[in-house]
Each structure stands twice: as structure tokens, then as C-alpha cells.
Amino acid sequence: MEAGQIQSQPDTTARHRVGLEEGWWQERVPAWSRVDAATFHDHAWQLRNGVSRPSDLVPLVGDLVPDGFMDDLAAGLRIAPMCIRLTPYVLSLVDWTDPGPDPIRRQFVPLASEIEPDHPRCSLDALEEQRDSVLPGLVHRYPDKVLFLALQVCPVYCRFCTRSYAVGKDTGAVEKCSLGAGRDRWERTFEWIENHRGVEDVVVSGGDTWLLSSAMIRRIGERLLATAHVRRIRFASKGLAVLPQKILSDPEWLDVLAHLASEGRQRGVQVALHTHFNHPREITSVTRRAAQMLFERGIVVRNQSVLQRGVNDEPGCMTRLVRGLSRIQVQPYYVYVHDLVPGVECLRTSLAEALDLERAVRGQTAGFNTPTFVCDTIGGGGKRDAHSFEHYDRRLGIAVFRSPVVDPERPFFHFDPMRTLDRSVQAAWRCDRTQQEMIHSVLDQAGFGWSH
Ligand code: SF4
Structure with missing residues (x-):
């Protein structure tokens, strides 16, 4: 069954009971022009009709999106750490005629064209939840x-x-x-x-x-x-x-x-x-x-x-x-x-x-x-x-924090995106030796010394 297709008709009193506006989803997604409010506002229908593949999106918004969007999305998904899953409700909040800058699309749908190289200190579990x-x-x-x-x-x-x-x-x-x-x-x-x-x-x-x-x-x-x-x-x-x-x-x-x-x-x-x-x-x-x-x-x-x-x-x-x-x-x-x-x-x-x-x-x-x-x-x-950082070097894009309850002796970091840094600093980040030197210089400024 295609995403967006109605699978069941829930209690039609639901629409009356919740007292909601009609129909933005019908205008936003033509494939849902016959999906009434009682159906759209049924959570089970929302879950059954979620979108989890690019091919689910095509019949819903394929005619609305700019040329090349679907290819961009497919390429983005190949390198993204998260798969996609959208409820019809979230899908209906996106302006699919101009999805590039849309703030809802940006949160949930990856595009290869906007992906930037990861920061050199990026890792999959950077907050170390598994360690803790x-x-x-x-x-x-x-x-x-x-x-x-x-x-x-x-x-x-x-x-x-x-x-x-x-x-x-x-x-x-x-x-x-x-x-x-x-x-x-x-x-x-x-x-x-x-x-x-x-x-x-x-x-x-x-x-x-x-x-x-x-x-x-x-x-x-x-x-x-x-x-x-x-x-x-x-x-x-x-x-x-x-x-x-x-x-x-x-x-x-x-x-x-x-x-x-x-x-x-x-x-x-x-x-x-x-x-x-x-x-x-x-x-x-x-x-x-x-x-x-x-x-x-x-x-x-x-x-x-x-x-x-x-x-x-x-x-x-x-x-x-x-x-x-x-x-x-x-x-x-x-x-x-x-x-x-x-x-x-x-x-x-x-x-x-x-x-x-x-x-x-x-x-x-x-x-x-x-x-x-x-x-x-x-x-x-x-x-x-x-x-509350101990020291923040905006030029290098490094902030050092203390977390006395977790470990008073250990420095903890925030690193700014590379795009916000000067070209020379970006180049320094790409070299292991200069990367370490930058981090150690900021640790010194923050009062942690070289032992870290
Ligand atoms: S941020 Fe929350 S809702 Fe979003 S994918 Fe992660 S766990 Fe799920």
C-alpha cells in the first residue's frame, strides 16, 4: 500500500470532538486531497502511513519538488547516520515547492548537496553515553x-x-x-x-x-x-x-x-x-x-x-x-x-x-x-x-568547560563548525600535530595545563 493511502476510517466523531482546522494537508499534499480531518487526526492512521523511503515520497510530493530533489535526497540518505521516517503530519508542514530552505525539511530529510565534512573531532557517540x-x-x-x-x-x-x-x-x-x-x-x-x-x-x-x-x-x-x-x-x-x-x-x-x-x-x-x-x-x-x-x-x-x-x-x-x-x-x-x-x-x-x-x-x-x-x-x-566555559578561543573554535560533579580534573569541550573558522585555522585542524597544539594552547588558557 502506498504512503498516504487511506487504510481505515476511524470514528468520524473524532473530528468534531477535537475541533480542529480543516484541510491544510489537503492543499499541501494533493495526494491527500480526500483525506478528511477524522482520518488525518487519527494517530494510528498517521503511523500506518508514515514515510520511510524516498520511494514513499514520490507519489506524495514528487510533482511538487524541484528537479533533482529526489536524487539529492537519495544521495544524502546513503551517507546519513539516521534513516528517514516522517509522519504524514510532519510531511504536511513542509513547503515541498521550496524544500531547500524549509526549516522542517532541514531537520528530518537529508540532502547530499548541503552536507559538509564532519569536524575532525566528531565521533558517533561524542557525548560518551555508552562509556557512562x-x-x-x-x-x-x-x-x-x-x-x-x-x-x-x-x-x-x-x-x-x-x-x-x-x-x-x-x-x-x-x-x-x-x-x-x-x-x-x-x-x-x-x-x-x-x-x-x-x-x-x-x-x-x-x-x-x-x-x-x-x-x-x-x-x-x-x-x-x-x-x-x-x-x-x-x-x-x-x-x-x-x-x-x-x-x-x-x-x-x-x-x-x-x-x-x-x-x-x-x-x-x-x-x-x-x-x-x-x-x-x-x-x-x-x-x-x-x-x-x-x-x-x-x-x-x-x-x-x-x-x-x-x-x-x-x-x-x-x-x-x-x-x-x-x-x-x-x-x-x-x-x-x-x-x-x-x-x-x-x-x-x-x-x-x-x-x-x-x-x-x-x-x-x-x-x-x-x-x-x-x-x-x-x-x-x-x-x-x-x-560557563573556562575559556573560549573564538578564532580556533574551541571552548573548554569544567564539570566538577562529573570529573573536576578533566576538561570537556565544544568545537565550533569548521565553516565558521578562518582558512588558516581550518588547515591547522586538518593536521594532527597542529590540531593537538591548538587544543593544548586553549587548555593552557583554561588552566588545565599540558597533562590533558
Ligand atoms: S532526537 Fe529524539 S525523536 Fe529525534 S531521532 Fe533522536 S531520539 Fe528520536
Whole structure:
């Protein structure tokens, strides 16, 4: 069956119940001109009709895109660390008549023509999550927090995923590491958390928890709520931004999340949803409705954006995103300076650009709705406030951070994209000897000395 083809007709009262705008997808994607709102806003239809191959895209947008686009995409996919997967909803947010600069396309669909060589210090797991894993899929970096990677799949795959080493299907460039089968691994994870009384904060991520069934969400939530020392549980999901229909049309799933949040409140434990919007155009009538339903059920929602060149690196855009999220009661919590991820150098900004953007955004709205700009530092130092570097040499594009809780003696880094550096500095980066000399000179300036 072709992507976009209607496979079933869900309850036609759904359209009435959610009260949504009609039809932008019908105009944007002619192949969906007969897909009505009840169908389009059914999460199961969205998942069944996802696009995961270039050949799925051809019947949907092949007549709209510029000449050469499909070849560019196919070539991009051959070298990308992430496969593609788009929900029809995300697909309908892209202007396919001009996909080159489109900020939604840039996040999810790779084009060979825009790919830049990786930074010389780039690696597949630059944040060293695997090194800090106490079990497969259980990262323990901060004393009171663990990151539980419950699954390895998502409804939509982001080109820039920092977990490209494990998330999604294998690509021509990356063979994904397997975290192992679900049930036993989960059981070992729960036991580890139960045996470590210092762990108060559990992030349940992946992959995307939107794809966990209501029974799975219940199992994880109830097991963690039964662990007395766990005080905060966060379900991490990009779903509200890429498949908000889940909230509108999967009442059992929403009920389970609301039940866990309510149970948590009674026990003094916060159960929150952490989501991932990157551009104001991702806030639609559907997300507004879904966010309102979460708000009415008392579920705290926070947002973590990834700063991306050509997507949200302009002050007006980031301000609209922050204000738009605040308006739907999603707290803009973090903006991550883009990590070093293979194949997406074209999306990275320099730290200086991130700092300028932060200055422009701060003050645009209430402080509690102003995101903290953070660097998830290379080498596993964890998230550091982007302003908190020990030393930043803008000419060489090297920032050095300390992370006293992780390791007070070890330096952790951010490296700016090569494109932002002078030609002579770019040349120095390409030579191992001069690369080391540059890093050591910045370490000296940062007070770390040559031993590193
Ligand atoms: S939704 Fe999250 S885990 Fe999934 S591909 Fe995007 S960034 Fe990675």
C-alpha cells in the first residue's frame, strides 16, 4: 500500500470532538486531497502511513519538488547516520515547492548537496553515553539521575539525533548498537534503580516514549512510582511536536499518563513530559489542542530544543518559538547547542552564535519561560550553561568547560563548525600535530595545563 493511502476510517466523531482546522494537508499534499480531518487526526492512521523511503515520497510530493530533489535526497540518505521516517503530519508542514530552505525539511530529510565534512573531532557517540552506561540503555552520569533508554525507535527520525549510534534502523553509514530485548533489560534496569538509593530522577527516553503502548508506560511508571527514593520521572518524547494526534485519539494512553501524574502528585513525585519543538511552525492547531488536553489533565510539559543553523538560529524565530510554547503551557526549558553528530555539520552553529542568540532571547518573555542555552559537552561532561566555559578561543573554535560533579580534573569541550573558522585555522585542524597544539594552547588558557 502506498504512503498516504487511506487504510481505515476511524470514528468520524473524532473530528468534531477535537475541533480542529480543516484541510491544510489537503492543499499541501494533493495526494491527500480526500483525506478528511477524522482520518488525518487519527494517530494510528498517521503511523500506518508514515514515510520511510524516498520511494514513499514520490507519489506524495514528487510533482511538487524541484528537479533533482529526489536524487539529492537519495544521495544524502546513503551517507546519513539516521534513516528517514516522517509522519504524514510532519510531511504536511513542509513547503515541498521550496524544500531547500524549509526549516522542517532541514531537520528530518537529508540532502547530499548541503552536507559538509564532519569536524575532525566528531565521533558517533561524542557525548560518551555508552562509556557512562551502567547497563545497556541505562546511563548514569549525574549522582542523582539516570537516563533509561527504554526503546530504540521513534515516530519521526531527526537528522541531528545525538543518539544516532543506537536509534533507528541501520543506515549505509552507521550500524546501530543494539541495547537488547525489552522485557529482561527493563527488569534489570528497574532492579538497578531500586538498588541505588541515590537515584531520585529518572528520564525515560529512547527512542521516543510516544511509541510505548499504554501498558508499557503504565508498567514503567508504576514500577518507578513504587521505588520510594525516585522523586522525579520524566517521559521524553518528541511526539507532541510530530504526532500530536496521539493525545487526541488515544484516550487510553493519555489516561495512563494522567493517572501516573496524579498518583505521583499524591506521593510527592513529579511525573512530567519532556518534549522537543524546534520551530514555531511546529505549533499548529493540533498541537495547541493536544497541549491543552495535557494541561487540563495536570501534566507538566517542558521543551528541549536543539539549535540548528537554518532552522531556529535567528532571534525572531527563537523568540516566536519560546513565546508560542509559553502560550500553550509548554515550558521552554533548554536550548541545546547542536552536538557533534556525524553527517550534520551543516546544521551546527558556533558557540558564539548560540551566545548571541541567548542574549537576544533573554528578556523577551518571563524568566521562567526563558530557556537555558546549554552545551552537552564532548567527552561526557554533561550539560553546561553555554556561558560557563573556562575559556573560549573564538578564532580556533574551541571552548573548554569544567564539570566538577562529573570529573573536576578533566576538561570537556565544544568545537565550533569548521565553516565558521578562518582558512588558516581550518588547515591547522586538518593536521594532527597542529590540531593537538591548538587544543593544548586553549587548555593552557583554561588552566588545565599540558597533562590533558
Ligand atoms: S525523536 Fe529524539 S531520539 Fe528520536 S531521532 Fe529525534 S532526537 Fe533522536
